[in-house]
Amino acid sequence: MSVQSAAADVDVDLRQLFASLARNWLRILVVTLVVTGAAFAFASTATRHYKAQAQVEIIPRESVYTRPAGNNDTDKPILDESGIATQVQIISSNDILKQVAQKLDLAKLPEFDEAAGMSSLSRLLVLVGLKSDPMDIPVDERVLKKMREKLNVYGVEKTRIIAIEFSSQDPMLAAAVPDAIAAAYIAGQGTAKLESNAAAADFLAPEIADLQQQVKAAEAKVATYRAQSDLLMGGNNSVLATQQLAELSSELSKVRGNRASAEATADNVRKVLRNGGSLDTVPEVLSSDLIQRLRERQVELRSNIADLSTTLLGNHPRIRALKSQLADLDAQIRGEAEKIIKGLLAQADTAKARESQLVADVNTLKAASARAGEQQVDLDALQRDAAAKRQQLELYLTNYREAASRQDRKYLPVDARISSKASVPSEPYFPKVLPIVSAAFVASLLIMAIATLLQELFSGRAMRPAAGAGFEPIDEVAMPVVRQEPATLQEMGEYPAEAVVEPDKAPLPYTTAMPETVASDMAEAPGMVAVPEAVPAERIADEIEPARSSLGEIDIEKAAEKLIASGAARAIFVSPEGDEAAASAVLVAREVSDAGLRVLLLDLTASGAASRPMLDSGLFPGITNLLASEAQFSDVIHADLYSDCHVIPVGTADPVRAMRAADRLPIIMQSLTTAYDLVVVECGPADAQGIGRLAGDATEVFLSMLEPDDEVAQAAVKLIESGYPDLTLVTPLGHEPPGNPVPGRRSAA
Template sequence: MSVQSAAADVDVDLRQLFASLARNWRRIAIVTLVVTGAAFAFASLATRHYKAEAQLKIESGESVYTRPNGANDNDKPILDEEGIATEVQIVSSTDILKQVASKLNLARLPEFDSALNMSALSKFLVIAGLKSDPEEIPPEERVLKRMRENLNVYSVEKTRIIAIEFSSQDPNLAAAIPTEIAKAYIATQGNAKVALNSAATAFLGPEIADLQKQVKDAEARVATYRAQSDLLMGGNNSVLATQQLSELASELSRVRANRASAEATADSVRKALQGGGSLDAVPEVLSSELIQRLRERQVELKTNIADLSTTLLDNHPRIRALKSQLADLDSQIRNEAEKLMKGLMTQAQTAQARESQLVADVNTLKAASARAGEEQVELDALQRDAAARRQQLESYQANYLAAASRKDRNYLPVDARLVSEAQVPSEPYFPKVVPIVGAAFAASLLIMAIITLLRELFSGRAMRPAAGARFDRIEQVAMPVIRHEPADIEAPANIEPEGDRATEAAADAETAAAPLDVAAAELPLADVGLKRSSFGEIDVEKAAEKLIASGAARAIFVSPEGDEAAASAILVAREVSDAGLRVLLLDLTASGAASRPVLDSALFPGITNLLASEAQFSDVIHADHYSDCHVIPVGTADPVRAMRAADRLPIIMQSLTTAYDLVVVECGPADAQGISRLVGDATEIFVSMLEPDDEVAKATVSLIESGYPDLTLVTPVGHETPGTPVPGRRSAA
């Protein structure tokens, strides 16, 4: 048989849940009114406190017209977040608070000195050692402690404003103290600048005198060294030897270039003369005026010869005379080229001699320049030292004059100013009667409502069957209360029958309690024997061992023979409990047969009280007097009223199996339909049997045919009476 978890078959009944607020409205209203009244009394009787605020702006107090020349951004006050936070700490420093406390004489006021006007109760607590004696602390520290408790200094976000907030029982003091703190802070900043200015002038005076002597000595060393080294300065502020070396180097380069050019030209002319080549390719030959005139005459003669050759023969005297002149011109041109070559060679030799002289002069100047360079380095070092000392002297003199003039004129601007003085408050900031009373009313009402709803929810009274879930008639489980000996349990006097609905519920329960399988009642005893041999008959110890070994969470006992057979459930529960498991015995019999022997009484609240919403789990769970087992008896509530909430029984079973290792349920002579809502995961079903009679046979066969083939027959025969203390067993706490 597939059995679903009981928790999946239920839902929260919101109507029932919120109806609990209406049922408990008196308690909610009383608690809410009491809390609201207490809050009103507190707000009315509490000491009034007033709060005022002054504001400081952190900014540069120096004017652009009075700032010393050369002052840069580093001279400005630090205005970043860390700088503002530092100023906040300075505002609330002990020195400033002491100045304000002394100026306003706060030590005479009981508000700031707890040792003044101590109440009798406070004195008693001090004498009894339950409270520290304020007189053990110096009066000044007591005043400062109280001031710090009432003072709040903070920087306004994203601004350079520092707010000084103070609370006091006296509105005038609440306004005076933050203003005086701001003024004391500004005065402290001014005094700090005076001290810094005085320290600066005291330091700069001797330093200036010492620097003047150092500058004079440094400049004298520069002049002496320049005279001793005989360093001559040329143009561009450079040493003369270095300048001459540079000029000679340039001249040497020029001479070398001319020599190379002359040698190359002479060589090209020589090659042309020796090889019989044309001299027209040599630029120097072409640039000679004489050679150019000879070339022109040569061209003219060639033209005349060509003209005469058209009419005269080559041996004609005129042609021969012209050719002779042409040969003389060629000889003259070559002679002139040779002269030009010799001139170039002479020019190259002259350049080479000049080059040699320049090289010697350069080498001489190199040595002189090296010596001059070393001397110039030393001179530059002396000049730098003298210049640095003079620069420092001039800076010190400027700062000294500025500091001295500020001191003489008493001009020392502070980097803060009071932008808003604290105003005397007209209304106290504490206590606010309306907000306090309103908050107390709303909070108490909400808390009481939540407590009521949680109590209703955890008790299970706000649960209902889930939509679509198939619920059989749960009355068959606890219905022996109605079906068997209904007169044995008396309903409480304060619960009356609920008319026709109660009668109908009782009638339904009686109808449901009728036997389901008549055929099973007519089976012969021999068939019962077959069933017994098929399923086996075990004693209490074996049943307990089976439950422990299987890890069952629920054990359902059906007792067809009535109250006497209920002893099996009691004995099995005790056996499992003695093995160390947490066990609960739930009595669903009509007469309380399973709980009366272990509790020695039937007048304890139990399952019917829980179903009728008259009790909670903590009220219905009791301890077995003879073992560690816990017991939920039948209870004392009206059975009819309890049956109306029978759908909550699966939820109760689910909660019990969560809290205990094993829940043993004694159902009395119930049938398969009666135990269907008790069955869940890890459930074992037992049939209690005293004698193998027809009643047991019918019940066993009915359970088997109804889908419970794995049931077990158990007999309490041979065991002691459940109400008799068993040696070695402990009593449950």
């Protein structure tokens, strides 16, 4: 997996990144072991601390046999989280802690009172004012502060149990303090209940005396009002007038019913007699004994007449006598019926008279009952007031007797108990040697690994070009090796045919840009890097003038103006003539910097010919240190002593080690062009292939020239043939050497 950079198209080289762990394994291991050893020493010498725990259960303790009458467990509220939290605060209150501190005499222990065992160093710090004097704080507050630091009171989740934890250097004290706190809490709860019970008894005694007087006065008012209003009570606890009205109303209803019944019966009998109907259908006639006897006699006569009619004629005196008797019986029956009618009518008249009397009585009682009702309302109010006061008096009496009895017996069970006493701890809870040492080892190892990876990442050493990033990876860096010429070089006029460069002795394993004076048969020599075949002097003389005329030769000012006008981001200088020609790059960089642009010169010469005049003297970290992962950008960028330009020298690192990370050079160039307006690169006698790997967008290529000799011509021709037709010749002639201050330019800070 790789990370894309926003400023340059680069990826994180995970192999290079994690290889830094292997390169720095010794440092990581040493730091880890040192930290682990320090942790072990701390854990071995640290003061041992012990912790013990006691538990208090919040639960009603009232017995079923001692519970007040009318109370049960459901009457007590269930403790919720807020109730448990309240009890936790009570347990850890100052009052309880002070009681425990006094009981166990904690103020005399140096563990709880800093002033009791102050060291000489602490006293000295107090004297010089670097530490507050503990004697300025009262001893009780000092002890309470230490107790709170060592105390932890909390409610166990989903239970009604409160845990009391305490830590101390003394295991016996660590167990004694929680037990003492729990005992003080329960004793305090009992004392609070006793005080509450005593306060209740003291309150109830005068209240009861007052209520007794009030009840007596209220009941006297009821009796007086009843006597004054003549409210006599009848049955069912009702007023006599109301009861009488009810009775008369019932009697009136009966009288009216009887009257209506008598009138209806009389009318019915009258209709039967008037219509000549049979009286046998009238119940009142049938209920008469006389009529019943007459009916029996009538039936008997008719039976005799029927018997005699079988032997005698109808005019027979005997039959006629029987019929005469039968007629008399009918007359008697009718007479009796009329008497019954008269009796019924008389009964109806009597009922009507009674009805009238009852109606008058009812009306009288209605008025009396209305008056009695109004008086009864007032009487009921007086009775309710008296009853309420009596009920309150009885309740107060009951509570007072109970409170007095519990106060005398001092029986008030606390709604809490110690469910688990603290046991003396056998092992300290701090320090744990193995966990501390293990944590220190793992943490230090992890931190050192992360620090190493971050250092590798932020330094840019773990970056590599991304696929399609606009610059191609290179195998060699375009930093030419300065040739070590023989002493008789000017006398010879050309290099010896045996001139080769051994890779293991060269300052840097770079491709050289030496003149083509090495024989072609040495190009394939094993272990050697052959230089190109020399060009005849006649050919050079023929090509130098056309090259100068076609390219055009400009001075330092014109080169600077060209770079500013074109907006170039990179300026690559090739100096075939060696170190002296490198002055062109320095002078152009200073000229552009004086114009107000941010300019950096990158010295890629093996001898540091470009950076020495800018840094005066001495060895400074540079590009090789950056490539060898020995420095970061901030370490290798230096200020020019004679301008505002910045410079990156060659550096002091091993070139062979630096070239192992040569593929990072395009990334470095991309980063520099992002930070600066112009990056000037002095490549020395480099070839076209070398500078091609340094070029990018908005790049200008310059050829430094002191004299139009064969080296310059040969280098110019090859650069043009290799794809640099816009090559520009620059000459530093007529300018001060770069090591001398230039008038009008301010020195770098």
